[in-house]
Amino acid sequence: MFGFTEDMTEKQELVRKFCEDWVYPNLAEIDAGKCCPDYIWEEWCKIPGFASPCAPKFTGGEEMPFATCCAMWEELGKADLGVATGFGSNNLGSFPILLTGTDDQKKEHFGNLLQGKFGAFGLTEKGAGSDAGAVATEAKKEGEYYILNGDKCYITTSGKAIETKSTLAICASTDKSLGSKGLTMFLIPGDTPGLTAVKEEDKMGIRGSQTCELHLENVKLHESRILGGPEKGIGFGFKTAMMTLDAGRCVVAAQANGVAMRAIEMMVEYCNTHLDGGRPLSKNPAATFKIAELEAQTQACRQLVYHTAFMRDAGLNHGHESCCAKIVATENAINATRVAMDIMGVNGIKKGDPSTVDGAVEKLYRDARILSIYEGTNQVQRLVVTNGLFPKKKKK
Amino acid sequence: MSEKSLIQKAAADFAAAELAPVSFVPEKTAEYTEDAVKAMAAKGFLKVADIEEAAIVAEEFGKANASMAEVAVIANATAEIIDAYDASKAIDGMTGYAVYEEGTSCGGVTAAKAGDAYTITGKKIAAALGGAADQYIVIATLEEKPAAFIVKAADAAAEKFDKLGLRSYPTANLTFDAAPAVLLAEDGAKLRAELNARIDILNCYVAAGMANTAADVSTEYAKTRVQFGAPIAKLPAVQFLLAEISIAEYTLKAVAAPAVEAVMAGKSYVIEAAKAKYVASKAIYDATSNCVQIHGGTGYSREYPIERYYRESKTLFNNTDYFDWPEARIAADMLK
Ligand SMILES: Cc1cc2nc3c(=O)[nH]c(=O)nc-3n(C[C@H](O)[C@H](O)[C@H](O)COP(=O)(O)OP(=O)(O)OC[C@H]3O[C@@H](n4cnc5c(N)ncnc54)[C@H](O)[C@@H]3O)c2cc1C
Numbered sequence: 023m024f025g026f027t028e029d030m031t032e033k034q035e036l037v038r039k040f041c042e043d044w045v046y047p048n049l050a051e052i053d054a055g056k057c058c059p060d061y062i063w064e065e066w067c068k069i070p071g072f073a074s075p076c077a078p079k080f081t082g083g084e085e086m087p088f089a090t091c092c093a094m095w096e097e098l099g100k101a102d103l104g105v106a107t108g109f110g111s112n113n114l115g116s117f118p119i120l121l122t123g124t125d126d127q128k129k130e131h132f133g134n135l136l137q138g139k140f141g142a143f144g145l146t147e148k149g150a151g152s153d154a155g156a157v158a159t160e161a162k163k164e165g166e167y168y169i170l171n172g173d174k175c176y177i178t179t180s181g182k183a184i185e186t187k188s189t190l191a192i193c194a195s196t197d198k199s200l201g202s203k204g205l206t207m208f209l210i211p212g213d214t215p216g217l218t219a220v221k222e223e224d225k226m227g228i229r230g231s232q233t234c235e236l237h238l239e240n241v242k243l244h245e246s247r248i249l250g251g252p253e254k255g256i257g258f259g260f261k262t263a264m265m266t267l268d269a270g271r272c273v274v275a276a277q278a279n280g281v282a283m284r285a286i287e288m289m290v291e292y293c294n295t296h297l298d299g300g301r302p303l304s305k306n307p308a309a310t311f312k313i314a315e316l317e318a319q320t321q322a323c324r325q326l327v328y329h330t331a332f333m334r335d336a337g338l339n340h341g342h343e344s345c346c347a348k349i350v351a352t353e354n355a356i357n358a359t360r361v362a363m364d365i366m367g368v369n370g371i372k373k374g375d376p377s378t379v380d381g382a383v384e385k386l387y388r389d390a391r392i393l394s395i396y397e398g399t400n401q402v403q404r405l406v407v408t409n410g411l412f413p414k415k416k417k418k
Numbered sequence: 419m420s421e422k423s424l425i426q427k428a429a430a431d432f433a434a435a436e437l438a439p440v441s442f443v444p445e446k447t448a449e450y451t452e453d454a455v456k457a458m459a460a461k462g463f464l465k466v467a468d469i470e471e472a473a474i475v476a477e478e479f480g481k482a483n484a485s486m487a488e489v490a491v492i493a494n495a496t497a498e499i500i501d502a503y504d505a506s507k508a509i510d511g512m513t514g515y516a517v518y519e520e521g522t523s524c525g526g527v528t529a530a531k532a533g534d535a536y537t538i539t540g541k542k543i544a545a546a547l548g549g550a551a552d553q554y555i556v557i558a559t560l561e562e563k564p565a566a567f568i569v570k571a572a573d574a575a576a577e578k579f580d581k582l583g584l585r586s587y588p589t590a591n592l593t594f595d596a597a598p599a600v601l602l603a604e605d606g607a608k609l610r611a612e613l614n615a616r617i618d619i620l621n622c623y624v625a626a627g628m629a630n631t632a633a634d635v636s637t638e639y640a641k642t643r644v645q646f647g648a649p650i651a652k653l654p655a656v657q658f659l660l661a662e663i664s665i666a667e668y669t670l671k672a673v674a675a676p677a678v679e680a681v682m683a684g685k686s687y688v689i690e691a692a693k694a695k696y697v698a699s700k701a702i703y704d705a706t707s708n709c710v711q712i713h714g715g716t717g718y719s720r721e722y723p724i725e726r727y728y729r730e731s732k733t734l735f736n737n738t739d740y741f742d743w744p745e746a747r748i749a750a751d752m753l754k
Contacts, residue, residue: 151714153645176715226718226725297522308742360703363582363732364741368518368544371736373580384582391710391728392718399714401655 023093025328030093033086036069037094041101049102049376053385056222057182057232058108066109067138074112074135076120081132088269089331092276096324099280100287103389104230106277107396111179111231113273114397115141117266118191118207122250122258127209131189139188139212142180143270144236145263147173152402154193155202155260159238161194168248170194170208170216170241176396181219181234184212191249192238193259205259207249216241227388268341270397272330275344275351278393279327282320282351285358285386289313291379292366309365316358323351342410345403352393352400359387425471429478432461433486440586441483442723448578448585450550454486455512464493464512469616469681472498473623473674480627484730485586487624492546495616496555500568502612503603507568511552514571515617516545516592517610529558529565529599536560537596538569546617548590549576555613556592556599557606564606567599583729614743615691616681621734622674622694625702628734629667632709632727636660639713650712659708666705673697689751696744699735706731 026034044062045052052058067073070084075091077083086094091113098106112135119131135141150156159172172194174180183190190210197204210217216239223233248255249262290313293303303309330343362383363370374381394400419427436458440451458464463479466472472494479487489512496513519526520543527540538558545554554574556567574597576590603609640651640660650656673694680687706727710717717724 146715149644151645153647156645224720226720226729295521300525306742308745356707360732363736364699367736367741368579368581371582371733372544373582387582387732388725388729391707391725394711395714395718399711401653401711404655 023324026093027089029087030090033090034093034097037097040066040069041097045101045105046377049385052102052104052230053376055229056224058105058230062105064138073138074116074132076113076116077132077136078128081129082136083132088334089328092273092327092331095273096276096280099277100284102230103277103281104228106280107228108179108231110273110277111143112141114178114266114270115143115191117269118143118249118262119209121265122207122255122262123209124251127249131209134188139186140179140182141188142177142183142190143266144174144177144180144190144192146176148175152399154263155205157193157195157205159194160198161196161206161208163196166245168196168243168245170238170243172238174236176223176233177236179232180236181222181232184217184219187211187213193263196256200257202260203257206256207259207262208243208247209249210241210243210247214241214243226391227385228392267397268344269334271344271348271403272327272334272340274393274397275323275327275347278351278355279320279324281355281386281390282316282323282358285362285383286313286316286320288379288382289362289365292369312361312365316361319354320358323347323354327351342407345406348397349400349403355393356390359383359390363387422474426474426478429463429475432463433479433482437479437483437486444586445485445726446720448580450588451486451586455489455550458486458490463490465497466494469498469619469678472620473678476620476623477627480624481631484624484628484734485584487627488584488587489547491617491620491624495613495620498616499555499609499613500602503609507600507602509553512547512550514545514547514551514554515613516542516554516556518543525559527556527558527594529560529567536567536599536601538567538594538599539596540594542592544579544589545592547588548592549578550588554592555602557610564610565601566603566606566609568602569594569597569599573597581733583726583733611688615688618691618695619674619677619681622670622698625698625734626667626670628727628730629663629670629702629705632705633663633667635724636663636709636712656712659712663705663708666701669701670698689748692744692747695735702731702734
């Protein structure tokens with residue numbers, strides 16, 4: 023891709039090779055479970071820097087540019103959106119720490135991740151989905167400690183983070199009277215008593231990514247566990263969460279582009295091998311024009327993702343672009359799987375081997391549908407874009 | 419009560435009592451609910467009087483259990499087409515339909531004539547009611563032209579074809595090895611187009627039933643799901659999604675009605691069906707996709723039926739002809 027740095031190209035190729043060796047051949051197993059098998063994750067972690075691509079250098083990481091992460095996750099998303107989502111949770115679960123964590127917190131968290139443990143970002147609750155400010159998990163101050171009680175839902179790889187005794191970024195309310203301004207982000211060790219993963223979700227797709235409900239019962243944390251420390255971190259949780267999502271949404275868009283690219287690849291292969299009235303379907307513009315249109319949209323979506331990623335790497339505000347990228351890329355990917363179904367007919371709906379054209383599209387269709395829901399639904403993205411276009415007038 | 423209302427009530431009551439309870443778990447596990455099909459047959463829902471009745475049944479069943487609705491669609495459409503072509507060929511039980519082939523739309527399965535009898539050899543994929551029907555309508559090449567035959571189920575080896583959605587509705591790959599066959603129509607292309615058209619018309623009603631359910635569950639959810647201090651139903655963005663589902667239900671019936679009328683009046687209906695299919699496959703996709711979206715994370719969970727509607731919507735119209743059939747047919751008709 024034009025404009026890719028050497029690093030982006032090199033890392034994307036490494037991911038491609040990894041996927042060819044470990045993801046594509048095992049897609050049936052991945053799709054049959056509720057979490058990516060450990061051996062695949064272990065292989066991923068053997069590649070230098072991959073366990074936690076954004077880990078700062080002083081923690082022992084490679085501190086890869088964000089654009090490189092997007093290039094990697096596009097390739098991973100192409101192979102399997104579930105694996106991409108699960109492995110990506112190490113980025114999502116790390117952005118809050120990168121944004122507001124103290125150096126000690128960074129050392130602790132990235133130390134865990136670089137050993138091959140999982141991170142997790144715990145914001146959503148049953149009553150706080152799109153309305154993230156409504157987080158009800160309470161953190162009550164008792165001397166130098168906080169006692170956390172509440173429940174979280176849909177937290178990616180949180181069960182793994184607990185199982186591997188890693189560190190989780192969890193949002194809780196330290197002052198209910200302040201609403202979203204009373205939210206605070208905590209860095210919680212996975213083995214803290216009272217923190218449990220109570221349920222593993224059974225999802226339509228992205229089955230390579232673990233999604234859990236968490237229960238927090240009298241989870242006792244020293245105030246030093248507040249991200250950024252008690253001085254700076256109190257009441258900064260919502261802001262941290264929103265800034266985390268600025269980055270996360272762009273990665274979701276990159277993964278979505280991978281999904282669209284895979285759908286296009288499968289359609290091309292199908293059209294080359296499938297006969298339609300005695301001729302390959304690739305000679306029928308009714309099919310090929312549909313694919314060409316998707317290719318055009320996907321190329322445009324990729325440009326927007328990398329444009330956004332370069333903005334972030336340059337230290338520019340990119341929340342608006344991230345939302346725009348998420349809207350167009352995710353809806354394009356979902357549409358690509360729909361069109362693939364149309365073109366492939368019964369061969370599209372077939373539950374075959376997902377690593378081949380014989381079963382890939384059935385799985386892609388189920389996987390892709392998550393894209394306009396998580397990390398803020400696409401209605402919420404439109405809300406953010408709207409707020410950018412129609413800014414509230416500041417009171418004088 | 420009019421006759422139509424009576425049939426509708428009977429179908430709705432039956433669906434609520436017998437089909438809704440077996441709609442969730444069996445679909446998840448791809449289990450064929452044979453008892454439900456037997457009950458449908460016993461009540462006469464698998465061989466109704468005409469396409470108008472079949473449409474009523476399809477819609478009511480579609481509300482409760484799309485897999486079983488599709489069983490009724492195929493059974494009724496095949497029974498009607500046999501009646502229309504050669505009533506003497508009709509036998510008891512359900513008739514399935516085998517048209518698709520590996521690597522091509524159709525053409526590789528061949529028929530051979532031996533005296534007055536025929537045999538069929540080759541493999542069909544994703545045959546409708548595969549493994550469950552008593553006999554199949556099979557499209558096979560006879561002297562380089564497609565013809566339609568009837569083959570007894572016992573003369574075909576069936577291997578289950580599992581799929582994205584409608585997983586309780588049975589489909590199978592069928593292998594014929596010089597299977598004895600009875601000729602139903604020499605012009606297999608015409609029969610195929612007409613049978614597909616009838617299936618597509620009825621599928622519009624299954625889809626209308628599905629859209630009705632999607633509208634009900636989405637409305638209920640939107641009224642009760644609170645975010646930002648109020649039910650999400652108060653949000654214009656959610657209201658738009660809801661309205662589109664209701665419009666889809668309306669559209670599905672509106673586009674199919676002229677095709678039903680054409681069949682009932684004994685007029686040609688293939689183009690009407692093609693137009694209906696073109697609009698319907700998009701409409702039901704949008705309706706079920708909106709339903710997922712309104713439910714947020716809940717819509718993606720296999721604990722609830724919402725994700726099932728999304729899978730079913732794309733399976734429904736992928737059951738019949740190749741993808742550009744509606745457009746190609748309609749344009750050919752305009753240009754003739
Ligand atoms: C597989 C999966 C993985 C996830 N991973 C994580 C994770 O790691 N960490 C985490 O914290 N969360 C995670 N989530 C949660 C996810 O971000 C939420 O599901 C999402 O934000 C939507 O919330 P909700 O499901 O409660 O839907 P709701 O907020 O209830 O939304 C329902 C509907 O209302 C609409 N709506 C709501 N508010 C508005 C508004 N103001 N304007 C317009 N429309 C609106 C929505 O668009 C949607 O259509 C995950 C979810 C899933 C399904």
